[in-house]
Amino acid sequence: MELSSLHWKCTLPPVRSLRRLASPFSKNPNPRLCWKRRSGFCFASSSDTLLAGSRKEDGKQRSEAVSKKEDEFGDLKSWMHKKGLPPCKVVLKERPSHDERHRSIHYIAASEDLEAGDVAFSVPNSLIVTLERVLGNETVAELLTTNKLSELACLTLYLMYEKKQGKKSFWYPYIKELDRQRGRGHLAVESPLLWSKAELAYLTGSPTKDEVLERAKGIKREYDELDTIWFMAGSLFQQYPYDIPTEAFPFEIFKQAFVAVQSCVVHLQNVSLARRFALVPLGPPLLAYSSNCKAMLSAVDGAVELVVDRPYKAGESIVVWCGPQPNSKLLINYGFVDEDNSYDRIVVQAALNTEDPQYQDKRLVAQRNGRLSVQVFHVCVGKEKEAVLDMLPYLRLGYVTDPSEMQSVLSSQGPVCPVSPCMERAVLDQLAHYFRGRLAGYPTTLDEDESLLSDPNLNPKRRVATQIVRLEKKMLHACLEATVDLIYQLPDDAVAPCPAPYAPIFK
DSSP: OOOOOEETTTOOOOOOOOOOOSSSSSOOTTTTTTEEEETTTTSSSSOOOSSSSSSOOOOHHHHHHHHHHHHHHHHHHHHHHHTTTTOSSSEEEEEEETTSSSOOEEEEEEOOOOTTTTTEEEEEGGGGGEEHHHSSHHHHHHHHHTOOHHHHHHHHHHHHHHHHHHHGGGTTTHHHHHHTTTTOOSSSSOGGGGGGHHGGGGGTTTTTHHHHHHHHHHHHHHHHHTTTHHHHHHTTTOOSSSHHHHHOOHHHHHHHHHHHHHHHEEEEEEOGGGEEEEEEETTTTTTTETTTOOOEEEEEETTTEESSSSOOOTTTTTEEOOOSOOHHHHHHHHOOOOOOTTOOEEEEEEEEEETTTHHHHHHHHHHHTOOSEEEEEEETTTOOOHHHHHHHHHHHHOOOOHHHHOOOOOOOOOOEEEEOOHHHHHHHHHHHHHHHHHHHHHSSHHHHHHOOOOOOOOOOOHHHHHHHHHHHHHHHHHHHHHHHHHHHHHHHTTOOOOOOOTTTTEE
């Protein structure tokens, strides 16, 4: 077989149904309720376990009761001003919910015209929830979060116990706002972690669905470790006359609270480990996220402030940068998809065949070139061709069958891999087959997705699900197109592919 040595970076030239439970932060602290123990959990004997206003109101009397409650405590911003929030340049506004059972959601808008560089608000540390504040001991905070529990789990548990305090809690107005938001992002859509099985079916074919299910398992693992906080930070919980966490809170209640906290936590930079995750009452989800925005919440001189990166007219919604996250993370964490997300990507996972007699040698060559025996390739939007070219050397290595060829690769000074036209055709055919297979796994086509999205009455959950699968398909189509183009550029595109008894394996 005629061979030519190609460098590692070269190519051939030209080549739920979950029943909706109580408002996220546990049970109604109403003293009129009688709590009954059953199977290790506490359940309210009353069916009214939702915060007022989180279901569709039953008549005028209920609505008036909610209004009186809000008048009594004021909105979130009014409470913050009473507790030390300096004058700021934002206002709370609201938009309707797509679900008539839920109340409208609030969002932060400019209260006056703003210019880039203006400080929209500065929230003092006394109004910010961090692990350092919750546990009162940075050493304990670091110990907890470097073992089995995340910052999110600790913050969630703290707010759940505070919720049980009712109006006695300092954080009551903030918790009331979180209940109102129900973990919904600025599009009023909940994270798919809280979707029913029927709603998760909207994501069929998408790896995002698997991510959702895996994240849900992770939340369950954290729930199972909650009692660790109770025993390691017992002094914190002396003020709460309640049972240990896993007896006080059923898992589904904890999951809803966890998702709500996840949707609003802010990752601060240049602070201690115990302060890096913060809950800022004027932060997200009241602030809308954008992937092409440069503004972000920053810790400065005993406060967290927001400096806007663009001009705003009074009344316009203010946006902040969500970090370099792909749309799958934006959907799971915040319940939205950004069509213009320059950080969007899909993942391609390939592995060397462990049954290959030369597996160990190939693994050494892969490691020498910065690859693993199970390698993950990130395909970034707009750079699909570059991603395909980056995969080829790894795949070619898997197709080497002759021991003498393998020894030549092992002894070479640089990252080289022998390639013949028939081998290259086999590699490209396998790659094209993989992309076609992934596209076939979606129940809809791109044209059908476009048709769905053109419907103004499309269910919002179905809309964001359709948006993300459509964007994934576009990247996969671009990868397939790049692969087919490489096949057409072979010296002889009619050459038969080489047999590959130990070809690399795609997940």
